[in-house]
Amino acid sequence: MNTAEATPQTAPSATRHSSSEGADAIPTVTPEDARYPDMIRGHGNNRHVASPEAIRLPSTTEHVVQIVREAVRDGKRIALRSGGHCFENLVFNDESEIIVDMRMMDKVGFDADRGAFLVEPGATLLKIYEQLHMGWGVTLPGGGCYATGAGGHFSGGGYGILSRRHGVLSDHLYAVEVVTVDERGEVRVVVATRDPEDPDHDLAWAVAGGGGGNFGVVTRFWMRSRDAEGAPGDLLPKAPATVFSTFAAWSWDEISEEAFANFMSAYADWSKAHGGLDSPYLDLGHWIFLQHAEKGTFNVVAQMDSTVPNARQLVEDFIAFAIDALGVQPRMNSISEKPFLKATAQTMTAGETITSPSLRTSHKSTYMKEAFPAHQIETIYHYLTKTENPNPYSFMVINSVRGMISALPDDATAATHRDALWLVYFESYWHNEEDDRRNVEWLRAFYRELYADTGGVPVPNGVTDGCYINYPDNDLSDPSFNTSGLSSQELYYKDNYPRLQRVKKAYDPTDFFRHPQSIELPE
Template sequence: MRLEEDSRQIWRDNLRLNRRELVRSAAATALLGPTAAIAAKPVTKIPHKIPSVFGISDNRFDDLRRGANARWLGNDQSRITVPLSNSDAKDAVSFAVDRGLRLAARSGGHCYESFATEGIELSVNMREFKSVGFDQEFGAISVGAGCTLGETYGALFRRWGVTVPGGTCPTVGLGGHVPGGGYGALSRMHGLIIDHLAGAEILLVDRDSNIRQTVALRRDHGSSRDLWWALTGGGAGQIGLITRFLFATSDGQRTPADILPRAPENVIQSSVRWNWDDLSSSAFKRVVRAYGDWLEAHSGNSPSARSLFSQLRLQPRTAGSFEMMTQIDPDVPGAESSLAAFEQHVIQDTTAVRSARKLPWLMATIDTIAFSISDTTRRFKGKSAYLRKGFTDEQLDTLYEQLGSSNIKNPAFVAMLTSYGGKINEIHPTETATWQRNSIIKINFIVFWDNASEDNEHISNMRKLYSSLFSTSGGVPVHNEAAEGCYIGYADEDLQSKEWNKSGFTYKDLYWGGNARVLTELRTRYDPHNIFMHAQVS
């Protein structure tokens, strides 16, 4: 293949260069003596090994080139490399830099848009970076960037009984989830996953195109802490290639069982389901309004309220019903009474069907699909919004008009309202790169389908609902008293479209708010040649 032929030619050229330097050095030694020879020897770069790359003829290609969204399958001309060590990863970056290839790293592959697939010439698949252990030097638990959330939770729990408050989809990779500022079922109690990030090991390309490995640390001052800060919500796929993460809630040498939150022993998972045929317009709006009202009133310090995590999954009438899933730690004092009060507040006088079960925490987290709706075999489109308050009456009208009618024929269309706030909102917006520290609800709007011929229909329905909900602010949730922008972890290229974003605010404003300018400066500093780029870098 052309790429392999080019790589071998680079290697041969480097070997010839080294032989010439050896001849010159030997000649200098013979004529002038050893001291003069050392002084005369020019400084040359040691060539990196050529990484093992493969293309479309390899039986792994079709599987490894695609991500979780079947809309983005990658290019037939792209090449893939699977590094097994830091040295391999460094060689891969060097190879891409030397050849001017567009590079992208792949961890779990859950990017909503095409950032890690379309137009990529070399995909660096990091899935073999799965080592988990206690790093004595840094006093933190080290987790490879190729681990999925499920693998991470399992390793941390089985070894030390601890966890990190990350997302609820077990197949999402840490490599994208952490720098995106990921959140999950324990975040109201313990904060975001980046609130427990002590550091990250990363490969950078400097102004002289040299690749260097460094560890960005929270505890340091100056450039190291600046780099750490940029990785706490600035988004994946930029600045450099992360090889591992270091987790510890606070800095200091301790045992691994003490440096992260203890995982719950058990959880209660409950489901409340409403049939559309049992709901009038006013009843539907009362349910959605009550959900937001409760979260507004319970984003404070109450441990029992903070331990409650909920998703209200609004689906169209064609789905027949919609559901509220809730999880709580029963060992927190007052937790079960808080769950009962919460559900009664939302259900009120409506007709609903409730069920509940108690499960061991790890089983509930990685072996059930209670809070995960992703299907990595299907096409999908997603959008996001942070809300500081519940929906207005006008927004509730919009939700009912569009979901309560039969206009949206696809039942796999979801507006997922997820509980937020609690511990998350105790952190100042500038303490990490994640600006959104005042919200009570985070929404993931998502629709799944199978056939490319239906793309326009499903994407149009999603855009219509989203732009109508935020019509008073240009079709997007701008930062104001009611909303707090969008989530880079649910990337949405529509934010760059003047047709769908008429707010006057850029995607950077919506993702990063008051942190956007500093993030842009840091990205320019640490990636001066734009080696790690996609359509929505900071």
């Protein structure tokens, strides 16, 4: 069969629109169009704005082929957008002449011919979770931002509250359809699977964690868990029926630096003790959510499948551990049982401040292999409690990992950070352009001081382990901020980077698909 013409059984999808030029015409938005201002900036960071000649909105793979072919012919630089949730200017920058906006390609369904679930790149995470859950009782262990598009998130790895039990999202990527450009400028559609016998296997390997926009335009993902077989409901992780959602909050006024250091040490020990597949806490997804003390609190957020034996007691014991480590009772402590999808949707859409499409943001990341050293604990406590903060919506979030994430070797997919103890996010959100400089500089100073001993960035070593590609950070490419001698790509991909470069050469030999931090061709 021609895979580009497969017709999967899909759950309801958005209506396809076309321009007045005809049913097969590709909608195109130019600067004269009233839609243009809404389409030249992303959802995740309004600091970055592009001024392209046009935004093209394909609804089929054939449309994408036509767009890419025309761009090659005309020598135009294209940029790829799925949900528009990129935190840096990888899409919205001065060099983007044509933005290929994939949001009309948003099907989610089951492809019986491939025996896998099909997800198009423009589908957003909340829609994906809803349709997989309602249609087949399955889910994916992806992220917690409702507006994130599949194109970038799936390609970059994808961590979520179910990842300890089920691994990163891209571990479930079975096959991918990619529009590529060869050395002669010919445009072709490649379908690559994770089957080791597939001659295009390396492309599937690279897309599963190698980041968006590097090798071509992904037009379809097919998702099926490794070694899964049987009916559709057996091919992806089962969604829990109900979960225990937990939130505990402490006032920074009651947490001394000594108590904070004690907690961080104890939490590292707890995370190590419960990082294996035999831990009763394998199903507990948990975050330490540290807001700046100016208007924030020290929060523990967790979720656990309520059908796990003794689940509620395990959750209560986890919160009791946190209370004991801090030596003070929380101001708020709640555990509630909710249906899985209700809990997921509530988490994804909570809080106007960090879900508003008008946000301006700054983000950084770190993988930790060991506990933060004592001098870094001092730096964290100082920046979260002692420094003047530009706004109350600045956070450090410690994301729980290990579990099934560590079950695969580092080179199983391009997503290489398998044995990290924690994935840590540094984030700041604000609304007004006049606040850009002081917010960006505050976060830069925090991060740079934290990693002053390793060139201002978390180089892979025995303690730190690089950065997360889905939290792109242009400072990693700037030698005035990164003096480690490692490139941003080496921080994102570690030892997998040379193989990614070989895949780049094989499928994008002219470097047609590129952005400010894309994978570079080998020398």
